[in-house]
Amino acid sequence: MTPILQARGLSRSFGHVRALDGADFDVHEGEIVGLIGDNGAGKSTLIKALSGNLDLDDGEIYFRGERVRFAGPRDAEEVGIEVVYQDLALAPHLNPVQNVFLGREIARKGILGHLGFMDEKEMRGRAAQSFAELGATVRSLSAPVGSMSGGQRQGIAIARAMAWAKRVLILDEPTAALGVVQTKNVLESIKRVRDKGIAVVFISHSMPHVLEVCDRIQVLRLGKRVATYPGHQTTVEELVGAMTGALDARDGAA
Template sequence: MGNSGNAFIEMTGITKRFPGVVALSDVSLSVNRGEAVALVGENGAGKSTLMKMLSGLYHPDEGEIRVNGQPARITDPKRAQELGISTIFQEPSLAPHLSAVQNVYLGREVQKGLIGRAVKRLDEKAMLEETQKLYAKFFPTVEDVLVPVGQLGALKNRVIEIVKALSIKCSLVIMDEPTAALAEHERQVLFDFVHMLKSQGIAVIYITHHLRELFGLVDRIVVMRDGKNVAEVGPEDTDEGGLVARMVGRTITNYIVKEDVPVGGEILRVNGLSRRGVLEDVSLHVNRGEIVGLAGLAGAGRTETVRAIVGADKTSSGTVFVDGRKCRIRTPKDAIRCGIGMLPENRKLQGVLIEQDVKDNITLANLKEVLAGNFVIRKNKEVKTAKEYVQRLGVKTPTIYQKVKSLSGGNQQKVILAKWLFTKPQVLIFDEPTQGIDVGAKHEIYRLIADFVKEGGGILLVSSELPELLGLADRIYVMHQGRIVNEFTRAQATEENITLYASGGHES
C-alpha cells in the first residue's frame, strides 16, 4: 500500500457491481507523491474500471477514496481535474473535427482581457505555443497541431492525448496504455516525462500490457486479477515471467511464437507502389508459409503501405500480384476478391461494427456465403458459421449475439480475424495485431497467426513492437520516409540494426 503518510491517493475497499458481474471486489490502492505505480492485469481484471473511479466516470458501490488525506467524492471528470487528477484514457477521446490545440484546451480555453475593456477573448497564441512546446517533444512537425486531428494517424492522435493530459496542472497523472502504437524512441520520450513528473512531486499511475516498460520506470507494481488485488511487488523483485504468472494465475513461457514453417512459392508481390508525398517505389514480397515484418518509426509509411495494398488509399503507381496473378485493387472489396484480408491498426473504428453482435461481424465480409438466392440471409447458415469460428478461434463470449463492444481487446481481434478467415484469404495483413491486448491474449493471437501460415497462407505484419517482429517474422523490411531502406532475414535482424535504418542512420 506504500507510505500512507505521503499518499496523494488512497483507495480502500473499493467494490463496483454491474448487472450480472462484480467488476471490483474490495480493491485497495495508494500512490505517494512523486511515485510511479504500475497497475497490471489481463483485460477484464478491473484496472480501467478502478481508474474510472478516480476520473469521475464511475462511482464505487462500496469503499472510500481519499485525496491528500481527505475523503473525496469524485462526481465527474471536471471534479477530478479540480482535485488535480489528469487521465490519459486507453480509448480515443479527441474531437476529430477540432485541431490539436482546440482539443488540448477544450472546455478550459485560455482567455485574456482587451485593453480598457471587461470583454475577454481567447488567447490563441498562448494555447498554440504551449501545445507546440509539448508536441515538439514527440514530433518536429509542430504545424500538425493546427490540423483537424481526424486527418492525422492513430499515433499522432495518441501523442495529442498525452499532450492534453500533461498540459493540465495536476498532482496525479493516470496513464492507461499510453505507449500504444508508439515507436521505441517515442516511448523513451514518454518515459522521460514520467521521470520528470516524479521529480516534480507528481504521482503517476501507469497501466500497460508492455511489461518490459515497467523496469526502471515505476517504483511499485500492483497486480490485479478477476477484479481483486492479487500481488504487490517491487520491480527489482520480479521479472516479466513472474508478473505474467501472477496476472494469469499460470505460467506462460515463450509466448512469442517463432516456428520454422516450410516456405513455398510467392503468394504476394508488390512492385513500385507510390503515393505522392507519402510512399516512394515500395516493393516487397511474401511467400507461402512466411511471416514478413514491416518495421519503421511513426510516419515511415508502414500503415500507408498496407492501406494502399488493400485499396483503402489511392496510389499514383504500383502493381499488386497474388499467387502470380496481377490484381486490379481500387477498393478493399477488390482486395477481398483477390484473396487479401487486413486487420487494421484501429480495430474499433475500422475493423468491426462495434455496436453489432459477434455473429454479424464474422459474416460481414463474405455475406454471399450466407445469402439465399433471393438475397435473404440464411439464418441457420449464419449462426452455424459464427459458432464454428467462435469455437475454432477460442473467442470468449457468452453468445454469438453479444455486442462486440462488450468484448475484451483480444477477443475483438479474434472476431476480426474470424471475419477475414471466413473469406478464405491467401494473404493476411496485420497492422499492430496485439496493440492494447494482454499477454495471455497475445499468446493466443500469435498461435492463430502461426496456424494460418502452417496452412500455406502468407502474412505481412506491421508492428511497433520490435520484440514481436523479431519473434514472429522470417524476414523484415525496414521503412524510412516512405521508402523501404533495407531487408533483414531472421538471422540478420536485431533491434540495433533495425533501429539504425528506421531512424535514417544509414544515411549519415
C-alpha cells in the first residue's frame, strides 16, 4: 500500500550542524505512527520539512505516491496536512474562536458576506463543538488566548488542527502541558481521528503514550531513521535502546 506521506533521504544542515542526514519516513491513511528520538535527533526538523516550513538540502517528499514540493505551509494545508507545533503557533491577542478560524473565516451569506462581514455565530458554534469533542477546557470563547493557561492553549491548538486535518495530522508533543484527564482525552481523540481514515504522526517523549496509541513507531537518531517497530510488539526498553544506540535496531515495514 502506498504511503499517503513519505520522505526519502531528507538532508538539512544548519551551518556545521546536520539536523537531517538522509532521513526516511512514511505514514499510511488510517494509521498512527509514533516518531521518537532523543533531543537533537531531527524530529522537529523532519516535520517542518514535511509540512512546507523548511527548505531541504536534499531528498524527496511524496504525497499519495506523487513527488511534491511544498513552497510553504499553505501548500501543505491545501492538501489536508495540519500540524500542531510545540510552540502552538497561536495568535495570543485573538480569542479561541478566532484562532481556530484564522485564515479560514466563514463569511455571512448574501450581501453582508460580500461586504466582509463574518458569520461569528457559525464559527463560535463550530469551535465550541471542536473543543467539546476533544474534551478541552476553554475558560472563555471571547478572552484572548494569551491570558489562558498552557493547558488551555494546548487544547485550542490541538482542536484547531483536528478540525481542519483532512489527510494527515502531525502532533509535536501534544500532551506536554496537559493534566491527566486532558491527556486521556487527547489520546482518545487521536484514535478517533485515525478511525476516520486520517494519518496521524505522533511525536512524544512519553513512551507509555506512544505505545498506547501507535500502530507503528519510527525511531530517529542523529538525523536518520534507524528503526521501525510494530506498536503492539515492542517495549519501552527496546525503544530507548534504539534511540540511544544501546541496542541493535531493526528497520523495515511493520
